[in-house]
Amino acid sequence: MSDVKMIQQISAKFDEFTEDAGNVLLEMKTRMDNIEAKSNRQEMGKALGLGNTTGDPKANVEHRTAFNAFARRGQEGNLAELEIKAAMSTGSDPDGGYAVPVVIDKEIEKLLLNFSPMRQICNVIQVTTPNYHKLVDVGGMNSGWVGETAARPETSTPKLVKLTPFWGEIYANPAASQQSLDDLSFDVEAFLTEGITDEFAVKEGASLISGDGILKPKGLLTFPTATTSDATRAFGTIQHVVTAEANGFIAATATASPADCLVNLVYSLRQGYRQGAVWLMNSNTLAVVSKFKDAVNGLPIWQRGLAEGQPSTLLGYPITEDENMPDVAAGAFPVAFGNFKRAVTITDRVGTRVLRDQYTNKPFVHFYSTRRVGNMLNNSQAVKFLKISA
Numbered sequence: 001m002s003d004v005k006m007i008q009q010i011s012a013k014f015d016e017f018t019e020d021a022g023n024v025l026l027e028m029k030t031r032m033d034n035i036e037a038k039s040n041r042q043e044m045g046k047a048l049g050l051g052n053t054t055g056d057p058k059a060n061v062e063h064r065t066a067f068n069a070f071a072r073r074g075q076e077g078n079l080a081e082l083e084i085k086a087a088m089s090t091g092s093d094p095d096g097g098y099a100v101p102v103v104i105d106k107e108i109e110k111l112l113l114n115f116s117p118m119r120q121i122c123n124v125i126q127v128t129t130p131n132y133h134k135l136v137d138v139g140g141m142n143s144g145w146v147g148e149t150a151a152r153p154e155t156s157t158p159k160l161v162k163l164t165p166f167w168g169e170i171y172a173n174p175a176a177s178q179q180s181l182d183d184l185s186f187d188v189e190a191f192l193t194e195g196i197t198d199e200f201a202v203k204e205g206a207s208l209i210s211g212d213g214i215l216k217p218k219g220l221l222t223f224p225t226a227t228t229s230d231a232t233r234a235f236g237t238i239q240h241v242v243t244a245e246a247n248g249f250i251a252a253t254a255t256a257s258p259a260d261c262l263v264n265l266v267y268s269l270r271q272g273y274r275q276g277a278v279w280l281m282n283s284n285t286l287a288v289v290s291k292f293k294d295a296v297n298g299l300p301i302w303q304r305g306l307a308e309g310q311p312s313t314l315l316g317y318p319i320t321e322d323e324n325m326p327d328v329a330a331g332a333f334p335v336a337f338g339n340f341k342r343a344v345t346i347t348d349r350v351g352t353r354v355l356r357d358q359y360t361n362k363p364f365v366h367f368y369s370t371r372r373v374g375n376m377l378n379n380s381q382a383v384k385f386l387k388i389s390a
Contacts, residue, residue, distance in 0.1 A: 003074065064101040071188045071367065072181045074356055097368065099356035100192070105351050107193045107198075115201035117322040118208040118220075121278055121340040123287050123378075126348045134163045136378060138235045146196070162234060163349045165374030168207065172199030175364040194354060196369045204373060208346070209324035217375040219346065220383075221326075221333055230270065230381045238377075240385040241265045246330040254293060257295035259315075265337050266315055272338045273382045278311075278318045280336040282325040289335070290316065331390040338383030347374040353369035 064078045079098055100108070138159045144154060174195030180186045183311040186213050188210050203216075225240045226233055233239060243249050249258035251334070269277060289313075290302035303313045317337070324330045336346040349372035357366040 001176050012208060014364060022215075054091065060102060064103055067098060067101050067104075069187060070098060070356060071192065071354070074358055074365075079161045096369070097353040099350070100328045100352040100353075100354055100369075104189050104193055107189075108197055108352055111193065111197040112201055112204070115197065116205045116208070117280070117320045118205065118340075119308050121280070121320050122208075122344040122346050122375075124343045124346045124348065126350075128292060128350065130167060130372070132165060132347060132374075133350070134376065134378065136163055136235075137340075154288070163376045163378065165345075165371060165376045166211075166213040166216070166218040167347075167349075167374040168211075170200055170203050170216075170373055171259055172369045173366050174198045174199070174369070175361065175366045177361050178358065178365055181365060184332060186240045192354070192367060192369070193243050201373060205322070208375060209322065217346075217373060218377075220336065220377075221385075222382070223377055225385055225387070226331075228324075231266075236377060238380050238385060239268060240387040241268055241335065242387050243389050246389045248328050257293060259292035259294055259321070261386060262289065262292070262315060262335070264335075265384055266317070268384050269338055270381065273342060274317075275336060276339045276341060278320050279314050280320050280325060280340070281323055282323045282327065283321050284327045285325065285334045286319060286321060290296070295347035318337070323355055330388055332388050334388065335386035336383055337386070340383060341378050343377065343378055345378050347376070348372070349374070 001119050012042065063079070067076045070079055071315075076098075121247070139159050145152075164210075172195060174192070176186075176188070176191060176355045181188060206219075208219060211217045211220055212219070212222060227240060227242065229239065241261060243261045249261055266274070290300075292301050293299055294301055301315050303316075305312050325336070325367045326334050327333045350370055352371045355368040355370075357368055360366060
């Protein structure tokens with residue numbers, strides 16, 4: 001056998017082995033990603049206080065049955081007492097509505113997570129009081145070197161900042177005819193879940209990006225920004241990186257790529273925050289940047305997810321699409337990058353409450369549903385913006 005033929009056979013065997021190994025690694029990655037996704041959903045559920053009831057399971061079923069009778073026929077019965085037995089967060093006041101049963105409420109949260117990209121990437125907690133505060137250490141502690149017997153003078157203490165969420169009450173008021181409610185085939189739970197979710201998702205999603213903080217959460221893009229680095233920038237001000245051209249990104253040349261400003265954005269974020277960092281942009285912006293290639297090797301910086309349901313990546317970091325982010329335009333902030341779980345906390349108070357109104361718009365029954373939502377910027381160093389040149 002000639003040396004050339006032997007080399008060809010060895011090369012073919014090596015290619016076959018490499019392909020088999022790649023398939024095994026891909027299958028292992030898919031399994032690990034599925035396990036991680038399941039764990040993340042469980043942790044998110046705990047953070048939201050979902051499925052975390054401590055009351056009697058029988059009471060939970062009774063509460064759900066009583067709530068169904070309330071929704072269909074307005075029969076309150078002992079619904080208030082059953083809420084307490086079912087370990088709902090607070091007691092009920094008939095004038096203020098009743099808490100949605102945990103089974104329905106979990107479905108609402110699931111749909112909100114699907115509809116609200118910010119809920120997927122930010123830290124979400126449930127609180128039981130509007131007076132919730134969070135302390136943030138913004139530095140200031142000092143230290144020093146000393147000898148074995150040298151004096152230990154007092155060092156400066158940390159600087160703590162108290163943060164309060166920007167609260168808002170979001171509401172929905174879906175209606176159904178009394179005739180449809182009397183029909184046992186009408187799924188009142190699905191009606192409330194879908195109606196409330198559609199209303200809440202649109203308003204909440206827009207507010208978490210561009211809300212003014214007045215009777216609603218303060219949007220991520222409404223916090224002050226500056227080009228200064230973390231070492232000199234004031235707490236609560238987010239750093240932005242400016243592109244070279246007002247019509248978008250820099251033009252491609254032999255030594256430069258439009259992707260260069262995205263690379264600069266990545267490395268403006270401290271290494272510790274890059275672990276768990278994601279991109280945030282709308283689909284129009286993603287359509288632009290996904291075509292970019294690096295200037296060195298000419299390789300695309302966008303990579304499709306390896307498995308179904310897994311996010312695509314940009315420069316190795318996952319991408320989250322949010323249509324509330326602005327398009328590429330002069331002076332706009334179309335791209336955000338960072339560890340949003342470290343940067344932003346979304347606060348949910350209690351749960352969804354429903355007030356039944358069968359009088360205002362007869363023969364329709366309205367279900368006035370409310371939910372208290374807030375947010376705050378915990379760490380203005382953990383997220384960065386890309387600003388299009390003005």
